[in-house]
Amino acid sequence: MKYCLFVREDLALLKEDFFNSTELNGMKSDTYMYRDLKKYLKEKGIDLNTQLINKPEDCEVVICLNETGFFVNYKRSQTNKLLTLILTEPPVYNFTDWAIERHTYFDKVFTYDSDVVKRDPLKYVHVNFPIDLNYSIINEPISEADFNNKKLSSLVAGAITITHSADSLRSLLFERYKIIKWYNKNHPDDLDFYSRLSPLNKFEHFKGASFINKISVKLTRSIAKILFGKNIAKVYKGAIASLDKNKTLASYKFNFCLENSHGIKGLISEKIFDCFIGRTIPVYYGAPDIEHYIPKKCFILYTDFSSLKDLHSHLLKMDYKTYIQYLESASEFLKTSEKIFSTKTFIDKIYNVIKL
Numbered sequence: 462m463k464y465c466l467f468v469r470e471d472l473a474l475l476k477e478d479f480f481n482s483t484e485l486n487g488m489k490s491d492t493y494m495y496r497d498l499k500k501y502l503k504e505k506g507i508d509l510n511t512q513l514i515n516k517p518e519d520c521e522v523v524i525c526l527n528e529t530g531f532f533v534n535y536k537r538s539q540t541n542k543l544l545t546l547i548l549t550e551p552p553v554y555n556f557t558d559w560a561i562e563r564h565t566y567f568d569k570v571f572t573y574d575s576d577v578v579k580r581d582p583l584k585y586v587h588v589n590f591p592i593d594l595n596y597s598i599i600n601e602p603i604s605e606a607d608f609n610n611k612k613l614s615s616l617v618a619g620a621i622t623i624t625h626s627a628d629s630l631r632s633l634l635f636e637r638y639k640i641i642k643w644y645n646k647n648h649p650d651d652l653d654f655y656s657r658l659s660p661l662n663k664f665e666h667f668k669g670a671s672f673i674n675k676i677s678v679k680l681t682r683s684i685a686k687i688l689f690g691k692n693i694a695k696v697y698k699g700a701i702a703s704l705d706k707n708k709t710l711a712s713y714k715f716n717f718c719l720e721n722s723h724g725i726k727g728l729i730s731e732k733i734f735d736c737f738i739g740r741t742i743p744v745y746y747g748a749p750d751i752e753h754y755i756p757k758k759c760f761i762l763y764t765d766f767s768s769l770k771d772l773h774s775h776l777l778k779m780d781y782k783t784y785i786q787y788l789e790s791a792s793e794f795l796k797t798s799e800k801i802f803s804t805k806t807f808i809d810k811i812y813n814v815i816k817l
Contacts, residue, residue: 464502464509464815465520466495469528479511491731494591494804495526501808517541522815527555529563542817547571549590551722553631569814573727575750586814589727589754591807592734594799603740603788605781608714613651613776614744616640616717617706621656623663623688633719633746640717642692643769649695651773652717655709657700660693710739714784715776719763720747729754734802736760737791742784744772754801758790 468479480496499509508515509524517523517531518538525532525546537544546567552559564570564584571588572578578585621641622634644652662685673681701709710716716739718732728748733755736743745751746763766772800806 462507462817463515463520464507464522464524465512465515465517466509467512467517467523467525467528467531469526493593494807497804498808498811501812521817524811524815525567527558529558529566532566533563535566543568543815545569545571545815547588547811548574551631551725551728553722571811571814573725573729575726586810587727588807588810589802590730591804592731592798592802594795594803603785608781608784611714612653612712614644614715614717615653615655615710615713615741616719617655617701617709618719619657620721621660621663623692631722631724633721633723636746637717637719640719640769641696644773645693645696647770648773651777652696653698653713654693654696655698655701657703659699660689660697706735707739710736710741713741714779715744715761716741717763718743718745718747718760723747724749726750727754729802733760734795734798737795740788742787742791744776755798756790756794759787759794760791761787 466479479492480499495509502509517535519540521540522543523541523545525544527546527548527550529546532544544567546558546564546569548555548558548570550558557563569586570584571586573588573590575587578587616637618637620634621638622632623638625635626632641652641654644654673684716736718736720728720730720732722728723746726749729751730747732747733743733745733751737759743760744763745760748754751760751762761772761775763772766775
């Protein structure tokens with residue numbers, strides 16, 4: 462029996478690397494749940510592969526990962542007994558795949574958004590974003606001297622934007638930039654910003670850049686360098702290897718942990734878990750129902766503060782005893798998180814729906 466996992470038309474994803482690699486396109490792979498799903502199905506005599514190997518028309522089950530466009534004009538063959546969709550990218554960046562009319566092509570749709578599931582519980586199935594819990598916690602005891610030697614805060618982000626768009630009100634990419642810019646201006650020694658790629662090119666998209674580009678691309682780049690120097694340069698520390706993130710976080714008391722989007726129930730990624738594993742306290746902003754999944758005593762809620770000034774003051778004032786209580790709470794939570802966020806829980810939910 463063959464199952465097709467329909468993914469984005471990216472050669473790195475279509476090859477077996479999708480199921481095996483620890484890194485994809487220079488980033489830490491987030492396909493571990495499908496690697497484990499492939500192993501699980503193999504034990505049941507089912508071959509799961511991407512559309513490069515297992516074509517949709519030759520498979521009994523098709524699992525589409527966000528890429529709904531292909532199925533708009535798709536004619537289901539007799540061998541296709543089930544078409545399913547897994548939505549992982551938030552609608553703010555992937556609006557088309559969240560359109561209800563796109564979902565009519567599928568028998569079942571898996572999503573973390575509980576509000577969507579409530580609207581049609583027969584069509585939609587709730588799943589949490591699975592976290593790779595095969596981690597090694599940095600669990601050396603943190604003495605008061607270690608606490609005092611830690612730097613104050615970090616922000617690790619692969620994406621930011623320097624302009625606010627009314628079309629992306631749920632995006633937190635600009636909010637990340639606001640934090641970086643504020644610290645760069647007011648307390649550059651209290652925040653280290655890491656990004657996989659240099660953010661310099663982001664500043665080539667300042668307001669009016671398209672007009673100046675018509676006159677001189679060189680002038681646009683010169684202005685971008687000035688803006689970069691003024692707004693980010695003091696706190697920007699370059700890139701860290703994708704697999705070294707947790708080790709880097711361990712050098713800081715706090716990490717600004719902003720999801721790519723906010724206001725979407727259940728949208729909880731690996732970011733807050735990276736903080737727990739790295740033994741730093743996350744300053745979290747993202748899922749509005751985060752406390753439904755993770756106890757509040759494990760993190761600081763970014764939106765509890767009216768300004769970055771007030772938040773910064775709170776971070777500076779936290780004493781060693783309080784800090785350790787946060788870390789201990791996070792460690793306790795990790796012991797039970799497998800019930801909700803493990804790949805096993807994810808696979809069981811998927812398989813119970815797709816099994817024929």
